[in-house]
Each structure stands twice: as C-alpha cells, then as structure tokens.
Amino acid sequence: MTVPAPGAGRLPDGFAVRLDPRTRRRDGGATLLGGSPLRLLRLAPRARTLLAGDRLAVRDAVSAQLAARLLDAGLAHPEPGPSPEPDVTVVVPVRDRPAALARLLAALAGDPATAALPVVVVDDGSAEPVASAGAARVVRHPVPRGPAAARNSGLAAATTAFVAFLDSDCVPRPGWLDALLPHLADPSLAAVAPRIVPLPGARRGWVSPYEDLASALDMGPRPAAVRPSSAVSYVPSAALLVRRAAVGSGFDEAMRVAEDVDLVWRLTAAGWRVRYEPAAEVAHEHPAALAEWLRRRAFYGTGAALLAQRHGAAVSPLVIAPETGLTWALLLAGGRPGRLAALGLLGATAVRLTRRLRRPGERAPVGLAAALTARGLVASGRSLAGTATRHHWPLSLVAAVVSRRARRGLGAVALADGLLTWWPRRGRIGPVRHTVARRLEDLAYGGGLWLGVLRARDVRALLPVRPPS
Known part of the structure; x- marks a missing residue:
C-alpha cells in the first residue's frame, strides 16, 4: 500500500526548474503550450x-506553486542541484544469477558514490543459495516468491530514507546516483528512475541491434514527469530510486509482471510525483536469443489485464475522442463523400477549439486551433495504426483474411510504421531487420496481451477510451 503525498510538502527555496525545450511561449509569454498530454497553460x-x-528558482510560496504547476504539467523539468548525502540502501533481488550478481556488486564497490552504501541482496529461492555477497547483507527466500516479493523483503530490511532497487542483470554507470539524488529535494517526489541502456560486452544475437535501440526498458533521451497517458507512462523497477515514506509496503506481491507499472500508478494516484532522469544511466544485459526475447515481450503483454483490474482505463491501448475516431472512419472507408464529410468534421472541431482558446479582447487564434487539430489527427492516426499491428492484431488478421482492402491496408500500415520508426535510427540498424523485429515484437506483445485478457476474463485492456475533458 502506498502512502498519500504530504499536502504541505512544497518545493523548497533554492529548488529550480527549467522549461522543456519543446514548450512554446505564445501571446507575449502569457501562454505556454507543451507537455504530455499536450496542454495550454x-x-x-x-x-x-x-x-x-526559461528558468524559475523557488524563493517563496508563490514561486514554489508556479514551479510545481510547471512540473506537473510537463512543461518544465527540475534543474540539477547539489547532490545531498546519500541516505540510500541498495536492494538487489536475484535468482540463479551468480555471475551477474558478482558483476553488479563489484561495480557498486568500485564506484566511490556507492562503495559505502548498505547493500541488501535478496535471494529469491535460487537453486544454489547465495551464501555470501561480500559486505552485502543477504536475505533468503526458501522458495521463489517473485520479483515483487523479493524487492519488498529488501525494502523491509532497509533502514535508510531512500532505497535504490537494482536488478542483478544491471550495471550502473558512474555518476548514476549523483544524477538522481538532487530530485529528492522535492518532498513530493516518491520515485525517480534512470535511463536503461545496453550493457557493453554482453552476449549478442540477431535481435540485439534492435533491442539496443528499442528496449521496452528504455524510456528515451528526454527527462519527463511519469504518469498514465503521458509520453512516459511508467518506469521499470530494474533500476529505481524510491522514498521509503511514500511506497509504504512496496510492490503488489500478487503481480508477477507489471508490478512496477502498478506501483508508479498507485504513487501518482496518491498525489506523489515520479520522475524519469535520463542523465543517470544504468546498463542492462538485454536478452540476446530471439526465442527468449519474444517470450519476455509476450510475458510483458500479459500484465495489461492485471493492470486493467487495478487501474481501469489507465491501461487502455487507445485514447481517442469520438469525433476523431469518426473522422478517421470517414477518411478510410467513406470514399469521396466520406473524405468531404471528414474535412467538414475537422473544420467543426477547429472552430470549437478556436472558441475555447479565444481570450476576451483578443483575435481568434484560428491558426493555433487549426495546427492543434491537425496535430491531434496525426497523433491519433499513429495510435490507431499502432493498435492495429500490436494490441488488436488478431482482429486485424481476421479482417485481412476476409477483406482484400483490409489486407492491403494492414500491409501498408505495417510497412510504413516499420520504416517511419526506423528512419530516426538509420545508420545504426538496417531497415529490414528493424521492420521485421518490430513486427515480431508487436505479435509477441499482442499475443501475451490477449492471453492475459482471456485468463482474467476482463477485456478492458483492449478497449479504447475517450480523453479526459
């Protein structure tokens, strides 16, 4: 169980935030446009x-309130400050990975920032018990209880204010903790996660070039607020720094998968902030064998139904307004009359948005409304294409079998998606390998998703939802 965030925990004096480079000023600086989801402030x-x-330093209650508003809207990010003394325990859950555990402990001992930190190794029922781990304390489960239970045992054994979870197949890079610790100056911050990057020198396979660039554990190069339905909706617990006072008893031990997503969403629902900080990096030994990689992707997919049971619409694969869905339906299936109707619907949407954005005594922001309408249409189109090839591919396959038009459309979408996502990565992976790996990943994840839905007898993980008003 998580703990409600402190109501009076304002940002301290000296804390600073800086606007995201993608945040746009309008109306002479009176309006900010940005964040995820996109919002106008x-x-x-x-x-x-x-x-x-572009920078705001907290000096009083008013500036603290503004800085918090910018952070929560995703319009700004914390500016790194001095790193406090690390009152941190490192918790390492492990099962049957003696070599990887030794590698991680050696990395911690060799880093001046972590060499003196207490370390708790939780042996989750390894076939060969972890007898000793250097200076680390070992807690053993006689039988495997799962990663959530292992982390909770380490959390219960820690006595420090903060706990850093590191999976045994990780190796933190120098400076990782120093980049995370300044975030803890925010008393409403419950957790902050580093970026997960490939481990140099690890075993390689056919899928490795793709996994290096598109790992499900890598949240990308930009800092972000973490919350459902945003650009970074979760962070993995493979590497995570948490405030013990916020996480309470920790992870849900009934979940063998997606327990990290569940924890993050419980924290944000309780009013805590969760951050992603890519300036801190932790290397991870990605799966190299194709079969192992596909099994893991399918396993991740099974967690969606469990999340739907706990968080409802937050796990929906598609957030789309009804009028936007109707616009796409008309564009794709309505012929020339349908396309004309879709353009009329887009125009009506832009007019309504213009009225909402207009301020008294000012000119109607027609151009801004038109740009936002077009941007929303493109974004929803990409989401629809993604669900067709990933979350709903069994339905797409049925449609492709019975309809030549659907078959052509699905093939075009699958190819276009592969090439569009490959283009920013060109030079690091070939288009064929990237597109094939992406399609295999979608098939595995989607298959796991449907398996989880059938097991749970709960279809909410497959259903679209409308955006919040």
Whole structure:
C-alpha cells in the first residue's frame, strides 16, 4: 500500500526548474503550450513576471506553486542541484544469477558514490543459495516468491530514507546516483528512475541491434514527469530510486509482471510525483536469443489485464475522442463523400477549439486551433495504426483474411510504421531487420496481451477510451 503525498510538502527555496525545450511561449509569454498530454497553460501577470526567462528558482510560496504547476504539467523539468548525502540502501533481488550478481556488486564497490552504501541482496529461492555477497547483507527466500516479493523483503530490511532497487542483470554507470539524488529535494517526489541502456560486452544475437535501440526498458533521451497517458507512462523497477515514506509496503506481491507499472500508478494516484532522469544511466544485459526475447515481450503483454483490474482505463491501448475516431472512419472507408464529410468534421472541431482558446479582447487564434487539430489527427492516426499491428492484431488478421482492402491496408500500415520508426535510427540498424523485429515484437506483445485478457476474463485492456475533458 502506498502512502498519500504530504499536502504541505512544497518545493523548497533554492529548488529550480527549467522549461522543456519543446514548450512554446505564445501571446507575449502569457501562454505556454507543451507537455504530455499536450496542454495550454495561461499565466497570470505575477506568474509571467516570475517566469521572464526559461528558468524559475523557488524563493517563496508563490514561486514554489508556479514551479510545481510547471512540473506537473510537463512543461518544465527540475534543474540539477547539489547532490545531498546519500541516505540510500541498495536492494538487489536475484535468482540463479551468480555471475551477474558478482558483476553488479563489484561495480557498486568500485564506484566511490556507492562503495559505502548498505547493500541488501535478496535471494529469491535460487537453486544454489547465495551464501555470501561480500559486505552485502543477504536475505533468503526458501522458495521463489517473485520479483515483487523479493524487492519488498529488501525494502523491509532497509533502514535508510531512500532505497535504490537494482536488478542483478544491471550495471550502473558512474555518476548514476549523483544524477538522481538532487530530485529528492522535492518532498513530493516518491520515485525517480534512470535511463536503461545496453550493457557493453554482453552476449549478442540477431535481435540485439534492435533491442539496443528499442528496449521496452528504455524510456528515451528526454527527462519527463511519469504518469498514465503521458509520453512516459511508467518506469521499470530494474533500476529505481524510491522514498521509503511514500511506497509504504512496496510492490503488489500478487503481480508477477507489471508490478512496477502498478506501483508508479498507485504513487501518482496518491498525489506523489515520479520522475524519469535520463542523465543517470544504468546498463542492462538485454536478452540476446530471439526465442527468449519474444517470450519476455509476450510475458510483458500479459500484465495489461492485471493492470486493467487495478487501474481501469489507465491501461487502455487507445485514447481517442469520438469525433476523431469518426473522422478517421470517414477518411478510410467513406470514399469521396466520406473524405468531404471528414474535412467538414475537422473544420467543426477547429472552430470549437478556436472558441475555447479565444481570450476576451483578443483575435481568434484560428491558426493555433487549426495546427492543434491537425496535430491531434496525426497523433491519433499513429495510435490507431499502432493498435492495429500490436494490441488488436488478431482482429486485424481476421479482417485481412476476409477483406482484400483490409489486407492491403494492414500491409501498408505495417510497412510504413516499420520504416517511419526506423528512419530516426538509420545508420545504426538496417531497415529490414528493424521492420521485421518490430513486427515480431508487436505479435509477441499482442499475443501475451490477449492471453492475459482471456485468463482474467476482463477485456478492458483492449478497449479504447475517450480523453479526459
């Protein structure tokens, strides 16, 4: 069980935030556009004065409130400050990985920032018990209880204010902890995660070049607020720094998969902040064998139904407004009359948005409304294509079998998606390998998703939802 966030835990004086480079100022700085999901934030005159540049330092209650609003909207990110003394215990869950465990412990002991930290190794029922782990304390489960239970045992054994979870197949890079610790100056921060990167020198396989670039554990190069339905909706527990006072008893031990997503969503629902900080890096030994990689992707997919039972619509594969869905239906299946109707619907959507964005005494922001409408249509189109090839591919396959038009459309979408996602990665992987690996990944994840839905007898993980108003 997580703990509600402290209501009076304002950002301390000296804490600073800086606008995300993608945040756009409009109306002479009176309006900010950005974040994820995209939002428009109007600034009061006092706030506009405080945020004259791209940086805001907290000096009083008003600036603290503005900084918190910018953080929560995803419009700004914390600026690194001095690293506090690390009151941190490192918890390492492990099962049958003696060589990987030794490698991780050696890396911790060789890093001046972590050499003196207490380490708790939780042996989750290894066939060959972990007898000793250097200076680390060993807690043993006589029988395997799963990663959530292993982490909880380490959490219960820790006495420090913060706990850093590191899986045994990880190796943190120098400076990882120093990049995470400044975030803890925010008293409402429950957890912060580093970026997961490939482990140099690890075994390689056919899928390795793709996994290096598109690992499900890698949340990308940009810092972010972590919350459902955003660009970074979760962070993996393979490497995670948490505040013990926030996480309570920790992970849900009934979940053998997606327990990290569940923890993050419980924390944000309780009012805590969770951050992703890619300046900190932890290397991970990715699966190299194709069969092992596909099994793991399918296993991840089975967790969606468990999350739907606990968090409902937060796990939906598609967030789309009804009018946007109707627009795409008309564009794809309505012929020329349908396309004309879709354009009319888009125009009506832009007009409504113009009215919502217009401020008294100012010109109607027609251009902005049109741009946001077009942007929303493109984004929803990509989401629809993604669900067709990933979450709903069994339905797409049935449609392709019975309809030549659907077959051509599905093939075009699968190829276009592979090439569009390959293009930013060109030079590091070939288009054929990338596209084939992406399609295999989608088939494995989607298959696991449907298996989990059937087991749970709960279809909410497959259903679209409308965006919050």
